[in-house]
Amino acid sequence: MxxxxxxxxxxxxxxxxxxxxxxxxxxxxxxxxxxxxxxxxxxxxxxxxxxxxxxxxxxxxxxxxxxxxxxxxxxxxxxxxxxxxxxxxxxxxxxxxxxxxxxxxxxxxxxxxxxxxxxxxxxxxxxxxxxxxxxxxxxxxxxMPMLARARAEARVAALLIDLARRCDADAQGGFQLPLSRGAMAEALGLAVETVSRNMTAFQDEGLIAISGLRGVRLIAPIRLTAIAS
Structure with a gap:
């Protein structure tokens, strides 16, 4: 039919x-x-x-x-x-x-x-x-509670965790960011430089891996959750 x-x-x-x-x-x-x-x-x-x-x-x-x-x-x-x-x-x-x-x-x-x-x-x-x-x-x-946090790194970590969950990250924690750094900054009430600085710091600490403009993999999601909480 x-x-x-x-x-x-x-x-x-x-x-x-x-x-x-x-x-x-x-x-x-x-x-x-x-x-x-x-x-x-x-x-x-x-x-x-x-x-x-x-x-x-x-x-x-x-x-x-x-x-x-x-x-x-x-x-x-x-x-x-x-x-x-x-x-x-x-x-x-x-x-x-x-x-x-x-x-x-x-x-x-x-x-x-x-x-x-x-x-x-x-x-x-x-x-x-x-x-x-x-x-x-x-x-x-x-x-709303995440946005009320004073620490920028907590906001960025919480957003990455939220995006990974909502964007169906793969088994290795990888996904494509649906937002530019500027849009992430707007969503978090931060300067784009602050978002970029925290993303780079997370990568240097081995918490995430960044590939290209939008590719992200959460290497240590438990540690990121602790930062966000």
């Missing part, structure tokens, strides 16, 4: 990690009908805090940062979003956070109200989305 799966969905590398991965073909086709593809360049915002919450999305590729204005006027990064993560907030009239691309990104974007109506018609989809949203919130809770 021929599949009704939309070609873009069939070819999507993030499908197994995203909300879509748990949907049947009928539900997936319904979701696809209300969605559209959107690409963001590094530094481009998907939405700003306080704006009307008109859309939500699944992140297909790239990395996004989630930032929030504190009461004292400081901008605090409260999380990173990776391929497969759900972007945005349902059942809210205005966006709480600003979402910005740290790298070039590809998303499937859905009108918020239309998506909410679809979830009412497909309760199983709503339950899957709830689980995805709770997982994303759990990631943010892990991320």
């Amino acid at each position: 021929p599949s009704d799966l939309p070609p873009r969905c069939a070819a999507c590398v993030a499908r197994g990690m995203a909300l879509c991965g748990g949907l049947g073909e009928r539900e997936l086709a319904a979701l696809h009908r209300i969605g559209r593809r959107r690409r963001l360049s590094a530094g481009q915002a998907l939405g700003w805090a306080g704006d009307p919450a008109t859309s939500c999305a699944n992140l297909v590729s790239g990395v996004l940062k989630v930032s929030r204005m504190e009461t004292d006027g400081r901008v605090q990064i409260v999380g990173l979003l990776y391929p497969g993560d759900f972007v945005g907030t349902l059942f809210a009239e205005r966006s709480v956070d600003t979402i910005t691309a740290l790298s070039d990104a590809d998303l499937c974007v859905y009108p918020r109200q239309t998506l909410e109506e679809l979830l009412v018609r497909h309760p199983a989809t709503g339950r899957l989305l709830l689980r995805r949203t709770l997982a994303t919130l759990a990631e943010a809770r892990r991320w």
Whole structure:
């Protein structure tokens, strides 16, 4: 029997990690009908805090940062979003956070109200989305204490561990960084020179191996975890 799966969905590398991965073909086709593809360049915002919450999305590729204005006027990064993560907030009239691309990104974007109506018609989809949203919130809770640490080396170590986990490092701990040094610095609230200096120090100490511009292998992840904690 021929599949009704939309070609873009069939070819999507993030499908197994995203909300879509748990949907049947009928539900997936319904979701696809209300969605559209959107690409963001590094530094481009998907939405700003306080704006009307008109859309939500699944992140297909790239990395996004989630930032929030504190009461004292400081901008605090409260999380990173990776391929497969759900972007945005349902059942809210205005966006709480600003979402910005740290790298070039590809998303499937859905009108918020239309998506909410679809979830009412497909309760199983709503339950899957709830689980995805709770997982994303759990990631943010892990991320915020790390950003509050004063030591730069702890922040860099924690980010490397997080990236290795989210980027599916191989059995030897190797993976390709999805972020430039500048984007890493932006995510951590550090100067790019500080990030580069700590990466070089970790390599000199035998904790990581760096190959080319983006290749990294965690040689001593337990020691890195101790630095990050």
